[in-house]
Amino acid sequence: MTTPRWLRRLFPLLLVCLLTVTACSSAPSKYDQVQQETTGSNAPAAVEKGAQKGGTFNQFFPASEGEFKVVPSQEKQGFAEYKLKRDGETLAMLTINDTISLPAAAKKYETAADTLSGFPLVEQGSTATGLLVNGRYQVKVLSRSDGFTGSDRLTWLEKFDLEGLSGLEANTRAYRRVQKKNAAKAAKAAKQPKTAIPQPTPESAPPSLVPQPAG
Amino acid sequence: MSVKIYEKVDKLPTGGLTVRALKTLDTFVPGQWENLVGFDNTIKTVTRETDEAMVQAIGERAITLFNDKSEGYRRALWLYESVDSASGLLGTAAIANRIGQDTFLGFLKNITPKPEKAQTIDLSVKLVTEVVAFCHINGIPGDSLGDFLAALGDYGSESLMRMAALVSFDGVIPLGADFSSKALKAIKNMGADELEKNKTFRGVRKEIPGKDAKGKLSFITESFESTQGWMDRFVSDKGITQHGLVDKLAGFMEGSKSKLDYLGAFLDVSVKYYEHTGVQTLARRLIERAVAEL
Numbered sequence: 001m002t003t004p005r006w007l008r009r010l011f012p013l014l015l016v017c018l019l020t021v022t023a024c025s026s027a028p029s030k031y032d033q034v035q036q037e038t039t040g041s042n043a044p045a046a047v048e049k050g051a052q053k054g055g056t057f058n059q060f061f062p063a064s065e066g067e068f069k070v071v072p073s074q075e076k077q078g079f080a081e082y083k084l085k086r087d088g089e090t091l092a093m094l095t096i097n098d099t100i101s102l103p104a105a106a107k108k109y110e111t112a113a114d115t116l117s118g119f120p121l122v123e124q125g126s127t128a129t130g131l132l133v134n135g136r137y138q139v140k141v142l143s144r145s146d147g148f149t150g151s152d153r154l155t156w157l158e159k160f161d162l163e164g165l166s167g168l169e170a171n172t173r174a175y176r177r178v179q180k181k182n183a184a185k186a187a188k189a190a191k192q193p194k195t196a197i198p199q200p201t202p203e204s205a206p207p208s209l210v211p212q213p214a215g
Numbered sequence: 216m217s218v219k220i221y222e223k224v225d226k227l228p229t230g231g232l233t234v235r236a237l238k239t240l241d242t243f244v245p246g247q248w249e250n251l252v253g254f255d256n257t258i259k260t261v262t263r264e265t266d267e268a269m270v271q272a273i274g275e276r277a278i279t280l281f282n283d284k285s286e287g288y289r290r291a292l293w294l295y296e297s298v299d300s301a302s303g304l305l306g307t308a309a310i311a312n313r314i315g316q317d318t319f320l321g322f323l324k325n326i327t328p329k330p331e332k333a334q335t336i337d338l339s340v341k342l343v344t345e346v347v348a349f350c351h352i353n354g355i356p357g358d359s360l361g362d363f364l365a366a367l368g369d370y371g372s373e374s375l376m377r378m379a380a381l382v383s384f385d386g387v388i389p390l391g392a393d394f395s396s397k398a399l400k401a402i403k404n405m406g407a408d409e410l411e412k413n414k415t416f417r418g419v420r421k422e423i424p425g426k427d428a429k430g431k432l433s434f435i436t437e438s439f440e441s442t443q444g445w446m447d448r449f450v451s452d453k454g455i456t457q458h459g460l461v462d463k464l465a466g467f468m469e470g471s472k473s474k475l476d477y478l479g480a481f482l483d484v485s486v487k488y489y490e491h492t493g494v495q496t497l498a499r500r501l502i503e504r505a506v507a508e509l
Contacts, residue, residue, distance in 0.1 A: 031221045031254070034275040038282040039217040046283035058358045072356035072366045076286065079504060080356070083369065090371070095507035102276075105509055127263045128506070140507050143263070 048101045050174020051078030052137075057096040060139075062159035070094065084141075084156065093142040094156065096165070100178050105138055116154065117162050129153040133162060134170035218289065220281040221254040221274065224498045227491060228252075236486045239463040240379045243453040248376035248492075257498045262506045269509075276505035277498070287351035288497060290422065294351070295493025297418045298344045333413070334389040335401040340415045340423075341381055341489065343438045347422055348493065352500050368445065373495040379453075380488040382446050387457050388464075388482065392450070395443045402439060407432050 029035075037043070054075035061082050064070045068091075074081040078098035084091045099106035109132040112120035119131040119139075129150060130140040139160050141153040227250075228234055234250055241248065251257050258270050258277075281288045349367060356366040370378055386394035407428035410416050416423075416431075425431035449455075464482075 029219075029221060029225075030271065031219075031274055031278055034278050035217070035219055035221075035282070038279045043282065046279045046286055054354060055358070071369045072362045073353065073369070074500065074504060075354035075356040076504070079508060081503065081507060082356075085369075093503060093507065097508045099508075102508055124509070125264055125266055125269055138508075142507060 046101065047077045047079075048098075048174065048178050050172060050178060051098040051100050052168070053077060054080040056168065057137075057165075060096060060161040060165045061094060062156065089145060091143070091145045091148045092153065092156065093140075093144060094160075095138075095140045095142070096160075097138050097140075099132070099136055099138050100175055103179075103182055106132055106135060109135075116157055119162060119166075121157075123150065129157060131157060131162075133165045134168070136170035136175065137165055137168065139165070217282065218292065220278060220288075220292075220498065220501070223292075223494050224252065224254040224257055227494060233486045233488055233491050236384070236464065236482065237376055237380060237488055237492070239460070240376065240383060242463070243383070243455055244375055244379050247371060247379075248373055251373070251495055251499075254498065257495075258502050258506075261499050261502045264506065272509055273502060273505045276509060277501040280501055280504060281497075287354075288501060291348040291351040292493065292497055294344050294348045294419055294422055295497070296490050298341055298415065299487045299490040300418065331390065331397075332401060334385065335398045336405075336410065336413045337415045338381070338385040338390070338394070338398050339402050339435050339439050340413070340419065341385055342442060343423055343435045344419050344489070345377070345381070346438050346442075347419075347424070352497060372499065373492040377488060377492040377496070378449070379455075380486075380492070382449055383455055383460050384482045384486065384488065386446065387450065387455055388460055391457055395439075395446050399436075399439055399443060402432070402436050405432065410435075 038046070054077060057080040058072075058075070061080070062070055067086050069085045071083045071085055073083045073093070078101055080096050082094045084094055097105070108122055108124075109120040109130075112122050112132075114121040116131050119133055121129065121131045123129050124140075127143045128140055130138050132138055139157060139162065141156045143149070143153060229250060229252055237248065237250070251260055254274060255270055258273050259265065262273060264270055264273065280286050284290075346367070353366065355363055357363055382394075386398070390397050410432050411428045420428075420431065423431045423434060425434045
């Protein structure tokens with residue numbers, strides 16, 4: 001099949017129009033960088049292979065009591081979440097996660113000024129309080145209702161079976177492997193010229209990296 | 216090109232037929248659903264976080280989780296999108312069937328399913344899609360079947376609205392008040408090959424548990440049986456009736472009152488409520504997990 005001459009002449013113009021439209025349709029986003037870093041064949045896994053199964057954490061969550069209902073909500077590798085409800089209203093989310101996949105999450109506890117039952121305690125923003133067990137397992141209570149205050153969060157953190165959770169081995173082979181891998185990555189990054197990796201300004205740095213002791 | 220979850224949430228419509236149709240259900244589930252759009256806005260609303268750097272960190276973790284195929288979120292999105300577009304095709308088939316009954320195109324009756332049977336399959340497949348998508352998004356929470364059912368039953372916000380829409384638009388409007396027993400009876404009498412011919416089923420077939428069409432049909436039947444009680448209670452508790460729904464929808468679909476099969480088919484083609492509320496559910500769950508993990 002031959003293409004008519006008039007159509008052939010029109011091709012470059014159509015191409016320009018198409019490229020212009022495509023370029024305009026997708027405005028740059030502040031999430032484009034992370035999108036690029038987490039897609040493609042070399043993208044790192046969101047959750048490390050050696051992360052604890054979410055189901056392992058179920059036994060350490062508080063039970064329902066009186067008018068408070070504790071309802072299972074999510075259970076994924078390295079993560080378990082329950083809702084704390086009263087009269088159908090969600091008051092808070094109760095979670096346990098394995099920080100093996102997110103070392104920065106554990107790092108914020110290094111400078112924690114407070115403890116709860118002997119575990120380092122950190123208040124994150126105005127709606128979340130967390131503690132770290134065995135340097136690896138993060139337990140959090142996140143408010144979802146105005147009436148659920150910081151002291152309510154502490155009360156419910158204490159209701160977790162923290163002692164039981166501390167019996168869960170943290171220094172596993174997988175954990176050591178990931179620690180080693182992260183240390184090697186950090187050493188490599190330190191050797192790179194500074195211009196290669198844009199350094200975040202203090203304003204744009206993720207707050208999870210900044211320890212925020214509980215008040 | 217990879218799907219960008221933040222773009223999907225940013226581009227959710229604030230108006231149009233889908234949003235208007237969903238808003239008509241507000242009287243049945245009052246205050247349960249607000250049309251939450253925009254990725255950052257969703258983060259701020261769900262977490263109550265206002266610090267921009269924290270919002271960014273939550274967003275980045277949510278995107279990372281979504282992009283990891285082994286986490287199941289992308290499959291859930293695919294399911295929500297596919298079941299809507301496949302049922303849209305069903306709507307077209309239903310319209311063709313209606314035309315077939317009214318006009319000389321009588322032969323169409325032989326190649327398109329009768330609206331009622333088509334709607335029955337549509338309802339059943341959509342319900343099963345919800346169960347499968349739920350597992351991809353949330354895993355199987357808890358330690359027992361009771362825990363799992365409690366999690367499934369604890370629907371709120373856009374998830375509850377999706378179920379209200381399923382029961383109303385794909386159940387009560389096209390099939391009437393006894394839609395669940397009608398549908399269950401129909402799928403119990405259905406052969407595997409009949410299911411295989413259905414476009415909605417074919418759209419999501421690969422994600423429905425079961426080694427072949429027969430196994431998948433039995434999974435669909437079991438899922439339907441176990442949720443039938445919930446659906447019937449929902450309809451009676453909320454006072455949902457065909458007449459009440461049609462009255463509400465007639466407000467923006469003129470002439471639909473007397474043509475219920477047209478209305479059902481029209482909703483199928485034009486209202487993408489599974490995709491719309493599915494993206495909202497997905498974003499909410501990703502964000503909830505991200506903020507907890509940081």
